[in-house]
Amino acid sequence: MSSPPHILVTGSSRGIGRAVFDSLSARGAQVVGHARHDGPDVIGADLEDSGAADALWDRALERLDGQIDVLINNAGVFEPIAPESPLDAWQGAWGRTMQINLQASADLCRRAVLHWRARKSGGRIVNVASRAAYRGDSPAHWHYAASKAGMVGMTKSIARGYAGEGILAFAVCPGFVMTGMAEDYVASRGGEKLLADIPLGRVAQPEEVASVATYLALDAPASMTGAVLDVNGASFVR
Numbered sequence: 001m002s003s004p005p006h007i008l009v010t011g012s013s014r015g016i017g018r019a020v021f022d023s024l025s026a027r028g029a030q031v032v033g034h035a036r037h038d039g040p041d042v043i044g045a046d047l048e049d050s051g052a053a054d055a056l057w058d059r060a061l062e063r064l065d066g067q068i069d070v071l072i073n074n075a076g077v078f079e080p081i082a083p084e085s086p087l088d089a090w091q092g093a094w095g096r097t098m099q100i101n102l103q104a105s106a107d108l109c110r111r112a113v114l115h116w117r118a119r120k121s122g123g124r125i126v127n128v129a130s131r132a133a134y135r136g137d138s139p140a141h142w143h144y145a146a147s148k149a150g151m152v153g154m155t156k157s158i159a160r161g162y163a164g165e166g167i168l169a170f171a172v173c174p175g176f177v178m179t180g181m182a183e184d185y186v187a188s189r190g191g192e193k194l195l196a197d198i199p200l201g202r203v204a205q206p207e208e209v210a211s212v213a214t215y216l217a218l219d220a221p222a223s224m225t226g227a228v229l230d231v232n233g234a235s236f237v238r
């Protein structure tokens, strides 16, 4: 790893990604952020475009003097589509969610693995998946759960495939995380009854997820590679 470590975090303009960006920066890492549009501390790349993730890697590499040590795939969408919708809307929603949540993450993981293998340097990937990968989600979110389950399978494959070369891969599976205005957030996730399903009695804060991502990015022992860590207030215990 470079000193300080060079890190790319996707979806760092708000929510969990913002908290991850702040937490890693506070640890002294050199962090490049990302969102859909260029901004003061983010590279713009709309991950719905099929070439955007690959181009993002190139731009991040340029900003980080040609070396990235840690990739954090956090950008994602949680958009409903009911199975009663017309086929074209249904397939459009599936395509968009799979492209942003899974394919773009895969494209970045691919570049990271190729980069680290070429440099013989090792590196770390932290994929922000979801409790939905294991538990499933609402009738309007089959595609979301499928995209996150795909992310977990991809993470484990990378961990098993490249551990011997010092390339480590982890996933974090948050349950509900308060990333927007509290009222809007709760309403978008099914209203007050969501709390009844969380033994801890509250949703997680973005900083709680960020602390786990920071640990995996900087501190976790190599023997943990392939681990999937839950952050869900015991709302789903595996």
Ligand SMILES: NC(=O)c1ccc[n+]([C@@H]2O[C@H](COP(=O)([O-])OP(=O)(O)OC[C@H]3O[C@@H](n4cnc5c(N)ncnc54)[C@H](OP(=O)(O)O)[C@@H]3O)[C@@H](O)[C@H]2O)c1
Pocket: 010, 011, 012, 013, 014, 015, 016, 017, 034, 035, 036, 037, 045, 046, 047, 048, 074, 075, 076, 077, 078, 100, 128, 129, 130, 131, 173, 174, 175, 176, 177, 178, 179, 180
């Ligand atoms: N919040 C939860 O309850 C929860 C639970 C489990 C898992 N997660 C996962 O945690 C991750 C972060 O979630 P969050 O709630 O913090 O999200 P959020 O507040 O909605 O922020 C999403 C981030 O992703 C970026 N993004 C969205 N669509 C994009 C696109 N088409 N191209 C590029 N960037 C895009 C956004 O950039 P812009 O600002 O440019 O839109 C933003 O930085 C996601 O992968 C999500 O699935 C969240």
